[in-house]
Amino acid sequence: MPSVKPFQMDVEQALQSLDSIVKGLSQSEADKRLKHYGKNELQTKVRLPVWLVFLSQFKELLIFILILGGLISFFIGNFRDGSIIFIIVLVNAIIGFLHERKAGKIIDKLKTLIKSPAKVVRDGKLMEISQENLVPGDIVQIEAGDKLPADLRLITVNGLKTNDFALTGESVPQEKTLEAIAGDPPLGDRTNMAYTGTTVASGSATGVVVSTGMKTETGRIAELTDEAGETQTPLQKELGRLANQLTIAVAIISVGLFVLGIMQEFSLYMSLVYALGVAMAMVPQALPAQVTVALTTGSNLLADHQAVVKDLPSVETLGSTTVICTDKTGTLTKNEMTVQSVWFNGRKYQVTGIGYEPKGEVLDDQGNKLTDQHIDQVEVIMDAATMASNAEIHEPDDEHDFWYSVGDPTEAALVALSTKLGTRSPQEDQENPELQEFSFNSELMRMSSVRRFGEELRLAVKGSTASILAISNRIYRDGEQAPLTQADKEHITALNKEYSQNGMRVLAIGYRELGNGDKEFTREEVEKEIVFLGLMAMIDPPKEGVGEAIADAQNAHIRVFILTGDHPDTALAVGREVGLHDPSQDASVVIGTELKQMDDDALKRLLTEKHSAIFARVDPEDKLRIVELLEQQGEIVAVTGDGVNDAPALKRAHIGVAMGQRGNDVAKEAARLVLLDDNFSTLFHAVEEGRTIYSNLKKTIFASLTTNIGELILVLLGLLAAAVWGYPIPILAGQILAVDLLAEIAPLTFLTFDPPDKDVMTMRPRRPGEYMLNLRGGLEITLLGSLIGCLAFFNFVYYMQRKGISLDMGSVDSMDYFMATTLSYATIVYCQFLNILQRRSERSSLFNRNFFSNKILLNSILVSIVLVSLAIYGPYISQFLSFGPIGVQDWACILGATGIYLLTFEAIKFFKRHKHATQG
Template sequence: MAAPRPAPDTMTEVPSEPSGDLRDVRDGLTSAEARERLERFGPNTLPAMRRRGPVARFLLQFHSPLIYVLLASAVVTTVLGDHVDSAVICGVVIVNAIVGFAQEARAEKALTALMAMTSTTAEVVRDGSLMTLPSTELVVGDLVILEAGAKVPADVRLLVADGLEVDEAVLTGESIPSAKDPRPLEGEVPLADRRDMAFSGTVVTRGRGTGTVTATGSATQLGLIHRLVGQAQGVQTPLTRKIAHFSRLITAAVLGLAALTFLIGVLRGQAVAEMLTAAVALAVGAIPEGLPALVTITLAFGVARMVRRNAIIRRLPAVETLGSTTVICTDKTGTLTENRMTVRAIAAGGRLYAVGGTGYAPDGDIVEMEGHAPVALDAHPALAACLTSALACNDAQITRGTDGWEVIGDPTEGALVVSAAKAGITSVPQRLETLPFSSERQYMATRHEDGAVHVKGSIERVLALCDRQLGLDDQREPFDHRAVKAVTELAEAFGRQGLRVLAFARAEAEASSTPLTRSSIPLTRLSHLTFVGLQAMQDPPRQAAADAVRACHDAGIQVKMITGDHAETAAAIGTQVGLHGEVMTGTDIDACPGDRLPGAVERTAVFARVSPAQKLLLVRALQSRAHVIAMTGDGVNDAPALKQADIGVAMGRAGTEVAKEAADMVLTDDDFASIEAAVEEGRGVLDNLVKFIVWALPANIGLGLVLVAAIVTGGELPILPVQVLWLNMTAVLVLGLPFAVEPRDDDIMHRPPRDPRLPLLPRPLVARIMFVSAILLAGAFGLFHWEQAHGASSAEARTVVVSVFAVTLATYLFNCLSLDHPILVRGVRRNPWVGAGVAGLIVIQLIYTYVPVMNDLFRSAPIGLAAWGRALTVAVVSYALVEGAKRCSTRTFAPASEHSRPGILKP
């Protein structure tokens, strides 16, 4: 703690014109009062959230019905003395658990990041002395001092504000700092308009102020968001929901079938131990234990591709969610726009000028609206005067760093510095005095060593101070009512386009001898100014934003812009990027009846002046219509909605740590176009997952059917549990890997979103799976008895069965590279991993068949060429039948092109 310093003098009331020197403030709390309140209300921190440790997270990897069945099978095989089978089963389970644990996203850190935001120091007046305290020790009633660059340590009711502006983007989404005014407000006022308050976690960008702490810790607006984050339940993705449902169905079916076959065998007089082995083989064979690993690998490859397209996935299932997204709720500032204020137009001397370039780089030309060539300042003195006043009455600087040009200071003033630099004006005479901007004055003024006074401020206040205007030929002209009306109408036209307009004026050198001091100049003294022009600026849309929005609409995905900015600005930006229609404000949301809100939200594309709680409400309203929501954001205010959404997308550059930790995906370039690219990748991953599942399931179902047939007929088991595991963890993995890198279809972004209510596998694909399973049953079961009838041993016959499954899966792989078109040769050309997978399977199967140690471990045996030929015949017949079914189908099916349901709007 720093040594106490004398506090400023006290005050009894808020002055109508804040003095700015912090005089006449109260003595603050006494140390005894502060200690008592700290003990009663607790420290100024947010409560921590309990999280699972690494051991608990690892153990949760085994929390699955499929894993329970496998573990039970391992116990049964151990009891029966089949220790090799038991070890293999346990090994498979452990490998799957390790993969799942390694790929699981990091534990939620959103609340920790929120707490870090309040870990700062504060300038506090106590016992009549100014001292520096940890913000955790602040209590309600403390008198705090706020200065430029400081983080507001708690919610503060302002008593004095001298040019005080606070960046509240993390709470409100406002793209420009909020000017503060200590005068109390009447009635209910939205958070973004509470000029008399400074909120915890925001940053002072300019000026100074004094205020009294009104709330600390969880009682602050930041604390409210903390509670919202805690209340927002992370939702399961469509894939995890469907895989979980699929797992439950498979588990129930396998357990029921295994129990039934065990009972049938015992009733037929077969040994109990033999029937237990058969039941285990059935359970192990029918459960797709390789599926979780292949799903994880496919998602991981999708993640790697997204990184190359500026999207970092923090939770693997989010990749698939992107493929099912039906609505993207996007922030405006920094996502659809550059997040860099840019002057777009200048009015000076009766002429209009367009300003080229974007951002803070001093690149771009200034041209007349009707012209194309850059203007020469010596021929446009009024333009030069306007640019000079903007640079002179300015506290910002632009610098070039490793990441490009950046502004130091207020973004709006930075835009004015850049516009002057584009015309070659980079310096002005030295400044002598400054009258800072305040919400009371609504203008800023500076006096310079050449005697000139420059003024910058709102249209209304600056025009009221002017009685002349600078003409085209640098002559001062009367500024009568007609001229004022013309300027006002022009400013209103700029405003309707979403532009922020500032007016500029100057005093003549001979009239500037009046002292420019804070104490002696009433508002009426600084008058008889010459109006020199307007500058209109905006945070411009990103160049690729409109194309990305259009691509989303072509893909049947709704795009909704949700911002804290004013309705006019939001509507203008929305129109420029292709989001048209009425604007719905936060007030409209509150006034809309709950039963009508989902429909109203679904019909609206632009939302303005929206609070954090309302963002969460919008997401829930859309989810109630069965939409899959991707929500973007960068501020603390976005964290609850990011967590509630099916997939939260945070900004990597401008985003707070709170937003990043609450999100499933982070954009490294903060660009909406990267979201569209990620959706494209997500759809490709979803396609590949469906293809893989359609390919893999016939092996499991076929194995189960072969075992059931053997038990029902009372014969010998055609395949043993350890051989089933060999197939599932070699053939399925080796041949399944090519699906993870299968290229996207060309028309992938011209399909409507997949209905999230559809089953993972629609009926046509279920029918195909059962058809191939029946082929495998007939081929494998038939050849097993054929081989035995022609003198083969049980080990040789079982090796033929394993070979039938292996080579049939290899040919069926080509069937599944496209679910509705033949793609045999083209599939190898566009995905070389297909050929590599088939070659790898051949090598592995030869090792399984002919290496003695493998024969001992898996109870296989060498077979002849004739047996291989018979197995290959089954595979070729299977391929031909599936391709024939494709050609005979009257309906072309694509996995992500289901008819969209009512409620998903199409362009």
């Protein structure tokens, strides 16, 4: 390809550079080029096969430790413990696999890309071919409603306007021209090009294909998206760190104890039993399943709010979010132009309702709804506006869940307004047929339509304010035509400026009576001596609830930035309307050209200093750069968007959020969360759910690790006692596993169902780099876990003293030994029940908490008590787990130990409350 780009060439040069002519390529030449360039399609990421998705569930380090422990158990002939371990591993894998498959199927349903045929000229004949067979040099014809099949350099245009929002973020259709363009402007300013994935709003054109497949702008962005890579979620980093620490600790301590056992002349079997006991004691066997269930539960709750999570850890990520970078068009706004104000007959009218749905009212300058009489008075401007429009609006149907438009969105806004008022007849085109249309002209900045009214002809015209004023000599005032004075022009110009400064697109409307007859007119004949009717100001309005959602995000100490390819004035207007502002000043606007001139240090300072900011006329590289720099500063970044231009940033962010209904397939593929209802407010529910999940997972992990420490201390004390007094191990590996399987797994899982704290959405996000398990938390877990281990060991030894017996290595098959280990087991279990209940609040006493707010947790503890009792006293389970039927005195010892643990925990919470009150 030449160094000069197609948009920098004139039409002839562009055709020559592609070795093409207006009559198109020959079929044989097209076939050659297809072999050379390949098919006109994007390379999509292949989804993992089912069996690989299942195997991926076993990649976590904690799972590896469990699998190794199971293999060792089988190696030494302990099939009971090995079987229990592999059951736990399999349960973890099945839970994770089922959810990933469910999310994957939902995402598949969201893909609605249809490969429509393309109209191409080959061998001098117009034909339709599959768009995947287009090649550079093909001559393609496009018209209103078409989706662009490739990147085109336009060679003829007839009033062509394209909807480029998916690629550039522009909310208004872009008028296209043929003239060569100097320099290297952004995509939105390359007016002689039409790009893949955009659609034709109005008009028609012919273009020569300059790029196909991955060489198109959409393909380039898709490639940039692949290169962006994915960022690990905070939860993945946290659990990975925890798994690494536990793996190292397990390896060091288990190997050390195995060597120590051999040195103490323990048998190989007993040395492996102790090492395995320590490994099982230190690994929170059910933690992967509990994390999965917590995230799955959060995912299901989000699904109830019309949000689909593609991978589980992303559920929690939103709760850690410190910055939201959002696209504007289609994300904050409806991507439906809406008339919000009308100036007519010297008065301003406000219009309620948003989007194409004809639902809303027109209010006068006093805020009163228009009466039928007033509606009749404004009908003249409504009629002129719609008669100079070709767009249509339609009700929801099988392919659309919402009102939608066909044609120019600006014209659709006028039709929607007229329909709201009831002034537009469904048979308008039949009652007042169009005889001639003078399409929009970029030099004149207007279009007009000649229509028949009975025997009379009338011209309706709309365009820029300056354009319509230039051809007007009268103005409509109180039902009469009055001369248009210089004062009128100055007043109208000032109104136009006021509307424009608020980010609104302004159309001036006029008309002219042309008399009767069937005369053919020229444009010059009719577009003069116009009666100026008024102004219509419109904007792509924010969606309902967006302002409240942004306010909620700011109250939650989350910064919000707008990143859009749209114009600065429009972006700022939307930002102000949704309440996006800096506490000290209005949100500033940074333009893409300014952004490119900043080095990384300057941009980092800007991103750090601003509580909120708006970046306008930015391209995909700019968005990606902003996200990367925010992440380098330690921010947890969420990106929302719906277009191809958002895809690289969506993928790079900690969590990308795409719109499900109107979002482009490339954007949905790059995102981790898809909002099925396209509602930005759903994002706030996701943030709240994410924070709640993090809080509950922290409770679960702390509760789980506390008993792991308790089990470890019990095994270590047993090893010490074995070396000094010859005692047997006070708890078996299988019994340790039974703590998880029978007593912990359900209560810890349902602890993740705890309702959110009242202040969850007013708290600051956890600081980037802040660990769930820090030094203070680790000391607390160690203290409380050690207490559980000591209490269990005390009851083990005290049982022997009460019974007047002495157990040794040779007693491991006796009922007394089974009874003693059962006492150790039950002490750990009942302390854990209390530990789980205490973990529901960081500082509040167990007796001050709304005890019954999580009934499913309480019920799960009752069920676990029943299961533990059945395991201890049941004829088969007790034999399998080597339990003995302990008596009343034994239960008194267990409850006594639980009481000591309760008092200790309450004392710790008392000191926490005192410290918090002192610091507060």
